[in-house]
Amino acid sequence: MTIARQTGSGATIYSVAEHAGVSIATVSRVIQRPEVVAAGTRQRVLDAIETLSYVPVSAARSLAVRHHEAHGLVLPELSGPYYAELLMGFEARAAELGQSVILLLADSKSDLPRAVRQLATRVDALAVFGEVVDQPSVQRVLQAGKPVVVIAGEHRAGVESIAAENTSSAAQLTEHVLKHGRKRLLFVGDPDAAPDISGRYAGFVQAHRSRRRKPADPVRIAFRENDGTAFADRMLTGEHVADALVCANDELALSIMTRLQDAGHSVPDDVAVVGWDDVMTSRYVRPGLTTVRQPVGGLGRLAAERLHELVSGGAVNDDPQVLPTRIVLRQSCGCPPGGVPAPPRS
Amino acid sequence: MTIARQTGSGATIYSVAEHAGVSIATVSRVIQRPEVVAAGTRQRVLDAIETLSYVPVSAARSLAVRHHEAHGLVLPELSGPYYAELLMGFEARAAELGQSVILLLADSKSDLPRAVRQLATRVDALAVFGEVVDQPSVQRVLQAGKPVVVIAGEHRAGVESIAAENTSSAAQLTEHVLKHGRKRLLFVGDPDAAPDISGRYAGFVQAHRSRRRKPADPVRIAFRENDGTAFADRMLTGEHVADALVCANDELALSIMTRLQDAGHSVPDDVAVVGWDDVMTSRYVRPGLTTVRQPVGGLGRLAAERLHELVSGGAVNDDPQVLPTRIVLRQSCGCPPGGVPAPPRS
């Protein structure tokens, strides 16, 4: 608390070796491959480690072995369950593979490219979400010889990419809504904002086409609750007319649905609403929100796994890997209660 | 893709120096303190860095400067908004202070102590949540000379700790419910599960005492949705009787409330329900859930900040720092609609 502590910060492999009466090589061995050192010696070293509170300096090891044993993950932010789940999956798998994870959140960063460069400095490989980090920055990392996988982003040659299936489940979902007899569907959310969304809109269009109906243009709004509320207000004034809303995500769907209900409209009688993500709230609102569940944790796990394989010399997979999604039917689309019970969250 | 790449993985400070026709010291200088090197030289070096796609190896720097420029954060998990928000705050502040953050999630770890030891190896300081990591592990880190702050955990001498205020807001909240004329309140959640919860129960007790009423024993159940549902079922059978429920967190409150409603009971008429955390769902359910908002992001920011100060030689703060919380009144407690509008989330 006052004087420099002798133990702790001071202990190095040298002090341990000295204390145990062995060479530093032996100390290193008891840490890396305990079985090769004689039991007695091993114990003396272990004791020395204990009494000196020795904690190795990973940087020295990294330098010597020439890799970091760490993966970086760049996410836009962490509000809502989506990214959190992704991160959980990533962290879990990375840990299993003995890798630390260094997290970088893009919002709140004034100079993202710089932050990414910095990050690249301390990891063996990088996973980045969608288009959060600019292409040149990605290229830099790649050129420095560090594998990069992009999650739910644009697919580009030479960069491994993984994503959840969007288009065909969007088509199914749209089809489902159409089967409920809805005529004027609106897609709510900006397809240009992210590849995920454009895939969903593509499915929306496809479902219309296959019935020879003309899909409406997307309502290009952002994805936060405020945006949904504002849109609902514009529906209330008659600016937008629809009997079904296919929303780009649950936050949008929920905020719109709630606003409409608070204004006296009935969901799904007046207008059906469906979304994407199956957030917790979607189970709790009434009517329950029909939505699409993505294997978000799986995306994270897969990303960590691929990174590890790439670092270990694996070849980059040139086509995107897409994980299947599942439609969760509740009542907001017009289905009767008790129809299909929502499966428990995995 | 086939042959070892010349650029990238190969580039070191030496190759850059050679390519630019300067010494490695100069290269290091243009990276660390560009202003001290002559403009022409600097540019040549910058060009060399560019053409060689040089990315420094942070481990080498860490070794030379003798610190990692990274903070570790150990969290139980990441489901629900609570930990995610904490993490966001922590990451944001850490980044501002130039520190990377290495995340460790305790669930999914088969050998947590080992994971923590490993983590300690690559950071300058550690923030750990509550009691997720065992005391001996914490002590080890401390003895190795690395600062530790515990968030929302038991306070112990010598370890810095920070938390959100619990007892007095719990007392206020309980008091509020009592003022609505409720007579039989139950505290739902196990106080022994976490210091936060025991603080809340203490407030519950305190409010009763100050009115000379006898507080009920806590209903010791876990905090997941299932546990809440099961408890609600037991209320429905008459095993528990109450006209108000003070729940340890929103997940519990929401799952109980919903189950009760689905069974035909009215909230708040038959039973009032309040919770803690102000998760997103709490705004969306009807009636809106009365709850307590904690400055979760603030806890994270503060943790990162204190860590940084401790690493920079600051003295450890012997009493816990507690951040204020705020009660958010909605209708589940019995308040009329439109009474106090819920402030927007910060």
Added chain:
DNA sequence: ACCACGGATGTAAGCGCTTACAGAGGTGTC
């Protein structure tokens, strides 16, 4: 009794940076 061999440990050469210190030119002053 001698030798080959294998197991346990030590020696020493890096890994890629940072930085104190020294040296080399230029400028300005008297």
Added chain:
DNA sequence: GACACCTCTGTAAGCGCTTACATCCGTGGT
């Protein structure tokens, strides 16, 4: 013209580990 000063750059000594290679010693075979 000599000298004191700057400014800019180079030299070299670590930072704390890992690991190939060398060494030492005890065994067992013959």
